[in-house]
Amino acid sequence: MREYRRVHGESTRGGVDTPIMTANAVVSPIPASQHRTESPTAVSTMVRLVRDSFAAVEPQADQVAQYFYGMLFSIEPSAREMFPANMQVQRSRLLRALVHFVQMVDRPDDLAPFLHQLGRDHRKFGVISSHYEAVGTALIAAVKRYAGPAWTDEVERAWAEAYTIMARTMLDAAAADEGPASWPARVVDHERLGWDLAVVRVQPDHPVPYLPGQYVSVEVPQRPRLWRYLTPANAPRTDGIIEFHVRSVDNGWVSRAIVAHTNIGDTWRIGPPMGRIGVNRKKDRDILMIAGGTGVAPMRAIIEHMAQWGQNPKVHLFNGGRKRDDLYDLPHLQNIAASNPWLTVTPVVETEQGPGYEHGTLADIVTRNGPWADREVLVAGSPAMIRSTVSRMLVAGTPLDHITYDPFTLD
Numbered sequence: 001m002r003e004y005r006r007v008h009g010e011s012t013r014g015g016v017d018t019p020i021m022t023a024n025a026v027v028s029p030i031p032a033s034q035h036r037t038e039s040p041t042a043v044s045t046m047v048r049l050v051r052d053s054f055a056a057v058e059p060q061a062d063q064v065a066q067y068f069y070g071m072l073f074s075i076e077p078s079a080r081e082m083f084p085a086n087m088q089v090q091r092s093r094l095l096r097a098l099v100h101f102v103q104m105v106d107r108p109d110d111l112a113p114f115l116h117q118l119g120r121d122h123r124k125f126g127v128i129s130s131h132y133e134a135v136g137t138a139l140i141a142a143v144k145r146y147a148g149p150a151w152t153d154e155v156e157r158a159w160a161e162a163y164t165i166m167a168r169t170m171l172d173a174a175a176a177d178e179g180p181a182s183w184p185a186r187v188v189d190h191e192r193l194g195w196d197l198a199v200v201r202v203q204p205d206h207p208v209p210y211l212p213g214q215y216v217s218v219e220v221p222q223r224p225r226l227w228r229y230l231t232p233a234n235a236p237r238t239d240g241i242i243e244f245h246v247r248s249v250d251n252g253w254v255s256r257a258i259v260a261h262t263n264i265g266d267t268w269r270i271g272p273p274m275g276r277i278g279v280n281r282k283k284d285r286d287i288l289m290i291a292g293g294t295g296v297a298p299m300r301a302i303i304e305h306m307a308q309w310g311q312n313p314k315v316h317l318f319n320g321g322r323k324r325d326d327l328y329d330l331p332h333l334q335n336i337a338a339s340n341p342w343l344t345v346t347p348v349v350e351t352e353q354g355p356g357y358e359h360g361t362l363a364d365i366v367t368r369n370g371p372w373a374d375r376e377v378l379v380a381g382s383p384a385m386i387r388s389t390v391s392r393m394l395v396a397g398t399p400l401d402h403i404t405y406d407p408f409t410l411d
């Protein structure tokens with residue numbers, strides 16, 4: 001497995017003691033050195049065996065999940081309190097994640113940076129290495145139970161090896177991190193911008209070392225143990241205050257609670273910063289930003305940060321929404337653009353027409369305005385918007401390695 005290349009600094013230093021994990025063996029102990037020398041053929045055979053056997057159990061996903069969590073909590077009862085009281089509301093997030101990532105071990109360049117961040121992030125649950133062993137055992141037992149004749153010793157070895165690679169990558173990253181596992185943060189402001197949108201400002205007890213463009217996971221007192229990702233919308237400030245833009249989604253457990261029921265003085269917990277979106281000044285390329293809905297948050301944090309520098313590459317931001325009201329941050333961005341000639345902001349609205357707005361989807365408008373082949377491209381928004389915009393840009397000629405987005409979402 002190739003070594004993780006730092007995208008834009010990953011340290012999450014702080015001053016608080018945290019549970020330190022030791023990188024013990026998981027399920028079938030394979031030394032880390034061996035993963036790196038695994039031949040491509042061996043890895044692709046492993047992935048094929050895992051995919052084929054999972055395809056056989058997929059129609060029974062609910063039973064697999066029930067068996068998995070039942071076994072996990074019986075062999076490691078201490079893990080139960082990390083999960084929400086009502087397991088239905090999460091729709092088997094952990095199991096879905098495990099299965100998704102086990103099938104990606106042949107893409108270490110994509111996976112390893114994310115697993116490093118995830119491993120550090122999992123410290124907030126109080127996860128230690130014995131939990132990884134229990135999760136691996138429960139995962140393999142659950143798939144085996146429902147795989148029928150598709151399950152062989154070779155298949156079992158493939159699952160164990162793939163899981164071990166992931167677990168070890170996460171454990172190593174967690175053990176190497178000396179920063180806090182999470183930061184308590186007090187809500188100092190809650191502003192309703194509409195029935196489904198709120199801006200929340202929190203004051204962490206110590207500054208959270210995020211880089212502009214990164215996101216964090218957040219737990220709020222109204223929804224204990226239901227962690228969700230949110231993106232700081234401001235550049236890091238000396239007083240440490242972080243602004244979040246939260247839109248409630250239909251039937252959303254956490255977003256609706258944040259928008260409607262946050263109180264000044266509530267204490268949130270914030271996990272270590274994650275994500276790849278950011279500006280690498282060494283690349284020396286002009287920048288194209290594409291932001292749908294609250295996807296504007298990472299772009300605004302980056303733009304605010306750039307506005308503190310003397311010289312900048314050109315930045316063109318397409319800020320899109322379904323209706324005009326969805327572009328809630330447009331006046332602020334236009335203000336920044338008015339005094340920073342390197343920044344151009346184009347508002348894009350899907351369902352309404354009018355002067356000053358481009359009419360269409362972000363995918364339509366961005367590709368209509370150019371191939372953008374020479375730009376560094378940053379994309380944030382709903383998974384559907386990211387998918388359609390990135391695929392249209394690739395067809396229009398933007399090289400894939402110029403495009404950055406945070407694709408690892410399960411919803």
Ligand SMILES: Cc1cc2nc3c(=O)[nH]c(=O)nc-3n(C[C@H](O)[C@H](O)[C@H](O)COP(=O)(O)OP(=O)(O)OC[C@H]3O[C@@H](n4cnc5c(N)ncnc54)[C@H](O)[C@@H]3O)c2cc1C
Binds near residue numbers: 229408
């Ligand atoms: C990298 C990243 C950064 C994020 N940053 C922000 C941010 O800054 N501000 C913000 O408001 N949200 C952000 N999100 C989305 C956020 O993490 C939650 O997924 C969202 O708030 C829904 O959580 P919930 O508990 O309310 O919904 P859930 O109870 O988890 O889901 C309820 C229903 O809503 C659907 N759903 C879940 N998420 C979405 C979504 N994003 N859009 C539409 N439908 C959805 C689910 O499929 C389900 O049917 C980010 C997500 C990721 C992956």
Ligand code: HEM
Binds near residue numbers: 082094125133135
């Ligand atoms: C290789 C091993 C693992 C991988 C790849 C992994 C990955 C993930 C991912 C991607 C999520 C979902 C994050 C999100 O989008 O909300 C998640 C959630 C979670 N994981 Fe892990 N995880 C691993 C091991 C563990 C272990 C060992 C534990 C401890 C028992 C654990 C406990 C949790 C908990 C409590 C959640 C939140 C669950 C929920 O909300 O239902 N994970 N994991």
